[in-house]
Amino acid sequence: MAALPLREDDVGWYLYGVVANGADAPSAAPVDPRSEVVLLVEGPVGGIASRVSLEEFDEAVLPERLADAEWLEQKIRAHEQVLEEALARGAVVPCRFCTVYRDEEELRRFLAGRADALAAALARVEGRVELGVKAFAARAGRGGEAAQAQSGRAYLEARRREQQEREELARSRADVAARLHERLLAEAHDGVLLDLQSRDVSGRDAEMVFNGAYLVADRGRFDEALTAAERDVDGVELELTGPWPPYNFVPEELGRT
Amino acid sequence: MSPDRQALQHEVTLIELVDRVLNKGVVLSGDIMLSVAGVDLVYVGLRVLLASVATLEEQKQRAVEGAA
Numbered sequence: 001m002a003a004l005p006l007r008e009d010d011v012g013w014y015l016y017g018v019v020a021n022g023a024d025a026p027s028a029a030p031v032d033p034r035s036e037v038v039l040l041v042e043g044p045v046g047g048i049a050s051r052v053s054l055e056e057f058d059e060a061v062l063p064e065r066l067a068d069a070e071w072l073e074q075k076i077r078a079h080e081q082v083l084e085e086a087l088a089r090g091a092v093v094p095c096r097f098c099t100v101y102r103d104e105e106e107l108r109r110f111l112a113g114r115a116d117a118l119a120a121a122l123a124r125v126e127g128r129v130e131l132g133v134k135a136f137a138a139r140a141g142r143g144g145e146a147a148q149a150q151s152g153r154a155y156l157e158a159r160r161r162e163q164q165e166r167e168e169l170a171r172s173r174a175d176v177a178a179r180l181h182e183r184l185l186a187e188a189h190d191g192v193l194l195d196l197q198s199r200d201v202s203g204r205d206a207e208m209v210f211n212g213a214y215l216v217a218d219r220g221r222f223d224e225a226l227t228a229a230e231r232d233v234d235g236v237e238l239e240l241t242g243p244w245p246p247y248n249f250v251p252e253e254l255g256r257t
Numbered sequence: 258m259s260p261d262r263q264a265l266q267h268e269v270t271l272i273e274l275v276d277r278v279l280n281k282g283v284v285l286s287g288d289i290m291l292s293v294a295g296v297d298l299v300y301v302g303l304r305v306l307l308a309s310v311a312t313l314e315e316q317k318q319r320a321v322e323g324a325a
Contacts, residue, residue: 017282073271076278096282121283132273197272241273247281254283 006034006053013101014057016048016082017094017245018111018118026085031078032056040104042111044119048086049107057100083245091126093118094245114254121250128189128217129243133226134197135180135210135236137173176236177210180229187225188214192248209236213248 014031023046025039030050039046056065065071079097086092101107111118146162149155177193185191191214199207216222223240230238 076274079278080274094278094282096280096284097278099284194276241270244273244277245282247277250281250283252281252284 004034006032006051010054011051012054012057013049013104013107014052015095015099015101015107015110016050016079017086017092018045018047018122019086019090019092020044020119020122021046023086023090026082026089028081028085029078030082031075037082040108040111042108043115045111045115045122047107047111048082048092050082052100057098062098080245087129087243087245091122091128092245093121093125093250094247117251117254121254125215125246125249128215128246128249129219130246130248131188131214131216131219131222131243132241133180133184133210133212133214134208134239134241135176135233136204136206136239137176137209137236139205139207173209176233179233180210180236180238181212183225183229184212184214184222187218187222188216190215190249194248206237213244215246215249 016037019039021041021044023039026037026048028037030037030052032050032052034053035051037048037050040049055061076097083092083094101110146155146158149158181191181193191212194211194213196208196211199205214222226238226240230236
């Protein structure tokens, strides 16, 4: 299938993100390898876009595609590669995965209609990148005392003790997260707390106690704050990811203006 | 970095990526579009990927244990 060229009656336009007018189109491979990434300029902004086959990206078939892990990973990585190249050159407002327009005219109409909001979103992230910071703590090893209790009373006491320990642990972890967030936020333009990932998802033995994203202009100062925070907050290991296109720092929704 | 550690790093980064690309970024509404991955689709996709990552981890674990 991949060898066949795109059919004119079967194409939509996939929008990766928006950059300032005057930026170059990324040369990274598009989500549909038969196409190429171009910049569609409308006023102050340009949409990074490429043509896609509707056999793959139409609403009707998309749920099926999304259930295919191999397809999904491939397309997600292509989406990210295009945006990372744009990010390396300047400010970019990333779009959510699978933003597809019926034709070029509709895409251009969208860009022209939201040009002001998009330009404002670009100005906000100009010269800044998103960094992800996660903190991991060793798992609490205790517990199970109650299950081994020899009498009803011992059982109840052990249960109560375990409950108290759990509450204390939760409090101390919430405290760690609040302290980390405060310190990192001081060296960032903005920051958000994200959902913690379970151990199944994080793929680590240690437990995630903190997950944040920061919009950062000065990498050096942020890295210093990170090193200092890791030193001062006991028992946590920090992990830094990025730089990312600012997924967490663009308006979640841009309706018609 | 050992190959195992590298593979793990790769998967971890994939999770980060999925989390961002599927859940964040501007959602454009109001125009007629063919497909904006709505919340439901996003979670379908995420579950699939997580399942595949978990499977990979299991396979790696078995490979490590098998080699030991």
